[in-house]
Amino acid sequence: MWVQFAPLNVPLDRRLQTAAVLQWTFSFLALAQCCLLLYILLFCSQYWLLPLLYSVWLYIDWDTPSRGGRRSEWVRGWTVWKYFANYFPIRLVRTAPLDPRHNYIFGFHPHGVLVVGAFGNFCTEGTGFSCLFPGLTPHLLMLSAWFRVPFFREYIMSGCLVSSDKKSASHLLSTKSTGQALVIAVGGPPEALDAKPGQLTLQIMKRTGFIKLALTHGAHLVPVLSFGENNLYYQVDNPPGSLLRTTQEKLQKMMGLALPLFHGRGVFQYSFGLLPHRRPVYTVVGSPIPVVKNLSPSSEDITSLHAVYVEKLKDLFETHKTKYGIGKECQLVLC
Template structure:
C-alpha cells in the first residue's frame, strides 16, 4: 500500500486541530484503561491510602452518574474543543425552537463508531448548543460500565455525560421546571458495527424502551440526525453471519460494549490510522414529537408513538439529505 504523507507546509491551525482530535481519541479508547492502571498502581505503593480514600469517595458518590452527574462549565468550555470542532468541522443545526419549560428526550442517529457528533455538540460548548437552545441543558447518556472506572468517571461527568440506565434518564426527564435534554444514541453499541461510509441502516425497529420512557414522563421526543457521522471511519468487513461479526456480537452481549475494528488516517499520513477523516459532520435537531403523559402506557400506545418517531426521523432525513451530499434516491433503512 502506497502511503500518502501529509505535506510539511500544513498550516499550524490544522496541526492544532489534529492534536485536539488525538487527545479526544485517546480519551475514548485508552484513558479509562490508564485511569484503572493508575488506581491499581496506587494500591500497590506507599500511596495506597490515597487509593483507599478515593475508593471511599467512589462508594459515597456512586449514585451521582444516575442523578444528573457533575458537569463542569469550565471543562465543557475548554479551547481544545473548538479546535476539535474545526477539525471536521462539526455543526449543530436547529430546525425549530424548543420550549425550555419542558424536558426532552433527544434520539441521536446514527451512532457511528465513536459518536463524535454527539460528543462535540452536546458535551462541549464548541458548537453553541446553549445559544441555539437557551434554557436547555444537554446530557449525553453513556453505558453505566464506564462510570465504574476510577478517575475516568469523574472526567466524563465533567463533560455532561451521565449513565444510560433507565433510572438516570428518568431522573432527568422528571425534573420540575423543565430545561433538561437527555441525549440517547438509540442504536447503541450494535449500531456501531454497521458504521461505515455510506451506511444508512439504523437499529430502531425493536428499540422502543426510550419511547415508553418518554410517554411515562410526558417528555417530547426529538429526532436528531448527524449527517456525516458514518463517514469518519472505515471498518473491517463484518457482514452478518461472518466469524468477525459473531465474535463482536458475543463481546457486546457479554460486556455491553462493541468492538468495531475501525481505521481511517494517521497523524502524519493520510493512508491508514485511527484518526477520523476530515469530513464535515452536521447534526440536525428535528421537530419535537409531543406525547401525553401516561405512567403505564399500553403496548399499542408505545407502538403508535414509536411509529410517529420513525416517521419524524425519516422526514428530518429526507428534508435535509441533499443539503449534506446524500443522493436523492438514497433512503434510511430501519432494522
Template sequence: MKIEFAPRSIPFERRLQTASVLQWVFSFLGLAQCCIVIFVGLLFTRFWLISALYAAWWAYDWETPNRGGRRVQCIRNCIVWRYMKDYFPITLVKTVELDPAKNYIFGFHPHGILVAGAFLNFCTEATGFSKIFPGLTPYMMMLNVWFRVPFFRDYLMSGGLIPSDKETASYILRKPGGGNVLIIAVGGAQEALDARPGAFTLLLANRKGFVRLAIKNGTPLVPVFSFGENEVFDQVENPKGGWLRRMQDRLQKIMGISLPLFHARGIFQYSIGFIPYRRPIYTVVGKPINVEKNNNPSDEEVDTLHKKYVEELCKLFEEHKLKYNVPEDKHLSFI
C-alpha cells in the same frame, strides 16, 4: 500499501486540530484502562494514600452519576473542543425553537463509530449548544460500566454524561422546572457494527424503550440526525452471518460494548490509522413530537408513537439530505 505522508508545511492550527482529535480518540480507547492502572498502581507505592482517599470519596459519591452527574463548565468550554470541532468541522443545526420550560428526549442517529457529533454538540460547548438552545441543559447517556472506573467517571460527568439506565433517565426527566434534555443514541453500541461511509441503516425497528420512557414521563421526543457521522471512519467488512460479525455480536452481548474494527488515517500520514477523516458532520435537531403522559402505556400506544417517531425521523432526513451531500436516491432503512 503506499503510505501518503502529510506535508511539513501544514499550518500549526491544523496540527492543533489533529492533536485535539488524537486525545479524544485516546479518551475513548485507552483512558479508562489507564485510570484503572493508575488507581491500582498507586496502592503499591508511597502515594497509596491518593487511591485510598479517592476510594473513600468514590464510595460517598457513588450515586452522583445517577443523579445527573457533576458537569464542569470550564471543561465543557475548553479550547481543545473548539479545535476538535474545526477539524471535521462539526455544526449543530436547529430547525425549530424548543421551550426551555419543558424537558425533552433527543433520539440521536446514527451512532457511528465513536459518536463524534453527539459528543461535541452535547458534551461540550464547542458548537454553542447553550446559545443555540438557551435555557436547556443536555445530558447524554453512556454505558453504565464506564461510570464504575475510578477517575474516568469524573471525567465523563464533567461533560454532562450520565449512565444509560431507566432510573437515571427518569430522574432527569422528572426534574422540576423543565429545561433538561436527555440524549439517547438509540442504535447503541450494536449499531456501530454497521457504521461505515455511505451507510444509512439504523437499528431502530425494535428499539422502543426510549418511546415507552417518553410516554411514562410525558416528555416530547425530538428526532436528531447527524449527517456525516458514518463518514469519518472506515470499517473492516463484517457481513451478517460471517465469522467476524458473529464474534462481534457475541462479545457485544457478553461485554455490553461493541468492538468495530475501524480505521481511517494516521497522525503524520493519510493512509492508515485511528484518527478520523476530515469530513464535515451536520447534526440536525428536528421538531418535537408531543407525548401524552401515561404511567402504564400499552404496547399499542408504544407502537403508535414509535411509528410516528420513525416517520418524523425519515421526514427530517429527506428534507435535509441534499443540503448535506447525501445522494437523492439514498433513504433510511431500519433493522
C-alpha cells in the same frame, strides 16, 4: 499500499485541530484503562493512602452518575473543543426552537463508530449548543460500566455524561427542573457494527424503551440525524451472517460493548490510524414531537408513538440528505 503523508507546511490552526482530536481519541479509547492502571499502581506504592481515600469517596459518590452527574461548564467551554469541532468540521443545525419549559428526549442517529457527533455537539460548547438552544441542559447517556472506573468517571461526568440506566433517565426527567434534554444514541453499540461510509443503517424498529420513557414522563421527543457520522472511519467488511459479524455480536452481548474493526488516519499520514478522517458532520436537530404524560402507557400507546417518531425521522432524512452531502440514491435502512 502507498502511504499518503501529511505535508510539512500544514497551518498551525490545522495542527491544533489535529492535536485536539488526538487527545479526544486517546480519551475515548485508552484513558479509562490508564486511569484504572494508575489506581492500581498507586495502591502498590508509597502513595497507597491516596487511592484508599479515593475509594471512600467513590463509595460515597457511587450513585452520582445516576442522579444527574456533576457537569462542569468550565470543562464544556474549553477552547480545545472549538478546535475539535473545526477539525471535521462538526456543525449543529437547528430546524425548530425548543421551549425550555418542557423536557426532551433527543434520539441521536446513527451511533457511528465512536459517537463523534453526539460528543462534539452535546458534551461540549464547541458547536454552540447553549446559543442555539437557550435554557436547555443536555445530558448524553453512556453505558453505566464506564462510571465505575476510578478518576475516569470524574472526567466524563464533567462533560455532562450520565449513566444510561433507567434510574438515571427517570431522575433527570422527574426530579430536575424543566429544560432537560436527554440525548440517547438509540441504536446503541450494536449499531456501530454497521457504521460504514455511504451507508445509513439504523437499529430502531425494535427500540421502544425511549418511547416508553417519554410517555411515562411527558418528555417531548426530538429526532436527531448526524449526517456524515458514518463517513469518519472505514470498517472491515462484516456482513450479517459472516463469521466476523457473528463473533462481534456474541462479544457485544457478553461485554455490552461493540468491537468494530475500524481504521481512520494517523497524525502525520492519511492512510491508516485511529484518528477520524477530516470529513464534515452535520447534526440536524428535528422539530419536537409533543408527548402527553401517561404513567401507565399500553403497548398500543408505545407502538403508536414509535410509528410517529419513525415517520418524523424519515422525513428529517429525506428533507436534509442532499443538503448535507448524501446522494439522492442513498436510502435510510431501518431494522
